[in-house]
Amino acid sequence: MTSHLDRSRRQLLAGGLAAATAVTLPALVRAQGRPVLKAGDQKGGLRALLEAAGGLEGLSYDIQWSEFPAAAPLAEALNAGAVDSGPIGDAPLIFALAAGTRVKAIGANRSDAYGTAVLVRPDSPLKNAAELKGKSIATNRGSIGHYVTLKAITATGLKPEDVSLRFLAPADAKLALTQGSVDAWATWEPYTALAEVSRHARVLVSGRGLLPGLSYLAATDAAIAAKRPVLQDFLQRVVKAQRWSYRNVDAFSATLARIIGIPPEAAKLQFERRQQQWIPIDAQVIADQQGTADFYRQVGLIKQPLDVKGTFDAGFGATA
Structure with missing residues (x-):
């Protein structure tokens, strides 16, 4: 398992850093002496x-944005110090x-996990998860798609060995599903x-009832040590913006659709049903x-037990 993990990480690092290099967009022109937050993002x-x-x-401070198609290459960029x-x-x-x-995770949010799902083509005969036995499923290794x-x-x-997993980036996985080279995505x-x-697809199994619906704002140990006030301010702006978004659903959905290049109805659908809320990093x-x-x-994706308590920094106060 270790060799597979190392090989996967090397591949993701190459792809992730290439993606970061290709799409790094300074949000502001850096002024002399101002701190710079290297902010990774997902679509x-x-x-x-x-x-x-x-x-x-x-x-x-200035923000230098790098967009990634999925969490795995973003994580590799964090590991390499390419983003903070x-x-x-x-x-x-x-x-x-x-x-x-x-x-470390410095902020936590919880949302409805319905949209984390196993999809099949509209004409697929599959009706439930049990029928995935012997089928091929495309997803990102280590992603929430892999998890669901x-x-x-x-x-x-x-x-796990009862299905055939094909590890593909979202765009390639979608193409594989629509062309029929995999049974599910x-x-x-x-x-x-x-x-x-x-x-192009329908939900076969959603994450509702299967997943806790948690996501995080993560930061490198180095960035936490060197840029803690910047990270604190950035997190508070994200929390405030999230509250604004649910008071302005139509306006936000339209802006989201324009920025990420998807139809407005898709932007509104995923936003409204997600119901994302920033919460304290607490015992739950x-x-x-x-x-x-x-x-x-348990399923063999990590080799050693992991005690997660040390991977949180609760001192940022995401809900303050």
Whole structure:
């Protein structure tokens, strides 16, 4: 398992850093002497939220954005120090930590996990998770799509080896599904909503009832040590922008659609049903995260037990 993990990490590092280099967009022109926050992001993530809410006004630091198609390459960029911080789901954070990434969760949010789902083509004969036995499923290794796949099949009594996992980036996985080279695609928002609205796929199994719906703003240990006030301010702006977004659903959905290049109806669908809320890093969050780590150990995705308590920094006050 270690050799597979190392090989996967090397591949993701190459892809992730290439992606970061290709799409790094300075949000502001750096002024002399101003701190710079190297902010990683995922499609439909923090940048769209902050821009829509006016949350980037009056900054005392500059932001250099790097967008990634999924959490795994973002985690590799964190590990390499290419970014200081970024949004990441509970499962990929476990995978990153087990691989030795020196990073901590500084803010937590919980959302409805419906949009983290196993999708099939509209004409697929598959009706439930049990029928995935012997089928091929595309997803990102260590992603929340990977996690929901394993949760869905083990809940029916199947084992990980009862399905054939193909580890592909979201765009390649979508293509593989639509062309029929895989039977299913396990993904997350906004990809799920986009597939539904475009009628390229339907939800076979959702994450509702299977996943705790946790995601985090993670930051490297080095950034926490050197840029703590900047990270604190950035997190508070994200929390404030999230509150604004649910008071201005139509306006935010339209801006989100424009920024990430998806139809407005898909942007609104994934946003409204997610119902994301920033919450304190409390005992329940830590317990839920420990459950995710224990499950990954159980199914063999991480080799050693992982005590998650030390992977949180609760001193940032995300809900203040």
